[in-house]
Amino acid sequence: MKQFHRILVPVVTFAALIAVAGCHKKKPAPPMPTETAPPAAAPAPTAQITATPSTISAGDQVVLTWRTSDATTVSIEGIGDVPTSGVKTVTPTASTSYHLVARGEGGTADATARVTVNAPPAVQVPTNTMSSEEEFKANVQDIFYDYDSADIRPDAQATLSKDASYLVSHPDIRIVIGGYCDERGSNEYNLGLGQNRADAAKNALVSAGVAANRIRSISYGKEKPFCTESTEECWQQNRRAGFSIDR
Helix, strand or coil: CHHHHHHHHHHHHHHHHHHHHHHCCCCCCCCCCCCCCCCCCCCCCEEEEEEECCEEECCCCEEEEEEEECCCEEEECCCEEECCEEEEEECCCCCEEEEEEEEECCEEEEEEEEEEEECCCCCCCCCCCCCHHHHHHHHCCCEECCCCCCCCCHHHHHHHHHHHHHHHHCCCCCEEEEEECCCCCCHHHHHHHHHHHHHHHHHHHHHCCCCHHHEEEEEEECCCCCCCCCCHHHHHHHCEEEEEECC
8 A cells, every 4th residue: 555655645646746737838929910111202393494595685585494293283373274295485574583483292393494585776867967968968869861851861750759868857957959950051040940940840759748838949041050161071061950948
């Protein structure tokens, strides 16, 4: 009996130790939760704008060219909303900075193009150094006639047209038309011929728009020759209607 007891006690003790060891066995670790990747950030917009040319004179044109990326709205200061890329012609009247702003889901970007507008050069009014008499002579030319005639020649028609244009644009000028003849023929005959020549020139100017009350006609016949030689070249100079300012 004692021998059985000696055997049983160790067995029971061993079994108890195994039971206690089993109670303290570690539990397996729970599985790690799966991580979810964050959403990708929207790309930031980019913006470019150029002005060609960048320096102009007042009244000249400038070509604006712009390009953006990843933008949903684009605007240019002074112009307003524009496409995301494009070309536009502008005519700035003063130096201007064209500021472009591009907005998108990823933020905002901007760019600027500067245009310098130079003032037009001052217009210098030429100083008129001619006297009124010199200016008149430069713009109102005498006309010439054929021998023993008071008919207006074709070349004289062109001269009278220019004369009339100047006189119409200077309505304050009153004129005297003198009729002249060469030395051939009597004084009485040449006075009549000279008057006919002066009157013919006056009528042509009136037809071209010059008021008749601004014109006085007179005959000098052959009494005031421009040339005194007895040659055809000289006689041609004396067959004329001469114009002067009526003082």
